Amino acid sequence: MRNIFALSLLVLLSLVNSQPDGDCNPTPQTFPTLFLDGCVALGRINTTCDGYWSAFSSAFANTDPSGITTENYEDYFNMFPITAAMDTFLFWSQTIELSVMLSCMCNAADVFSGPNYFPISIMDKIADRLDMPMTQLRWCGTTSGGINGIQYSGMCPCSTSYAFFQEFSVRFAEAAAGTIFYLGFGESEKGAFPLNSFFAMHEIPALNRNLVDRAVIMVVHVSQTYGDVSERCGQGSLLILQQRLVEQIPDIDYSCYDIFGYPVNTDASLVEVTDCAANIITSIQEDREPADDPCFKKEVSCPLNSGRQRRQDNNGTDPCNAGVSAGQGVSSLIIFWASLLVLVFAAS
Known part of the structure; x- marks a missing residue:
């Protein structure tokens, strides 16, 4: 029965995420x-x-x-x-302006993305x-x-x-090789990890588990107050992102940072947010923790593989097990879609 639920979910997602039809x-x-x-x-x-x-x-x-x-x-x-160097691959969704600036801006991080x-x-x-x-x-x-x-x-x-x-x-x-970086928009109604994005549909399934060993997720927000649809690290679609990554690369290490101050309808603070993301990327590339900065907050850091030693915070708790796990998040989706299918078949 569990396999039927999972298959039902995959079928429904494939219908949503299939190549777009119609005219453009x-x-x-x-x-x-x-x-x-x-x-x-x-x-x-x-x-x-x-x-x-x-x-x-x-x-x-x-x-x-x-x-x-x-x-x-x-x-x-x-x-x-x-032929880009390892630890430089930058993926993104709904953050194209910030990604372009990180890829092309002088004195920003050493990253490789589409604009390069x-x-x-x-x-x-x-x-x-x-x-x-x-x-x-x-x-x-x-x-x-x-x-x-x-x-x-x-x-x-x-x-x-x-x-x-x-x-x-x-x-x-x-x-992509070594550490990969991902920029998502935490204020989007689609979630910071849209399931119909290129990153979800085409890029994660193509990652080479023999080349990639770490994923650093950066979620940008308008402010530290968070809006009604905000998704922070360890919440919502980001739990599915964790699960997708570990399914593709079982031994991957995962870190997630919330970045604050992303501008809406203005370029006023775009440079500041770019500098903040560049600080995180550059620090990790130099094999050190990013220096404390009010522009971001580190929410999750852990190897996802349960067989490996996990980091613990100052209270001795495991941030990877705090709240709902990635597996629980996916299970909830499976139950939802399975219930929907039952209702559809019962009505037919």
């Missing part, structure tokens, strides 16, 4: 020009950029957009192997020129009409560009 934004009219300009702005010469555009566009041009998968982009991504990776950097520059978030940038090909096999009129299926970012996410996670 059309291909920008100046997409090739913007791509080449962005490539040159990133320090490549024109002839090299022409080759990059040819490899990228051939992944979807003259092709039915409904049939595009991650395999279409393999040749393009093979041109850019990920050439294929993603180009997309970021294109989106910036179009004055839109990179997450809204779309493109697609066509088997009839269009220009050079690219569809510029009408909406594009969301799946065409989704497959591009999915392929990057998997490769990025597969290359």
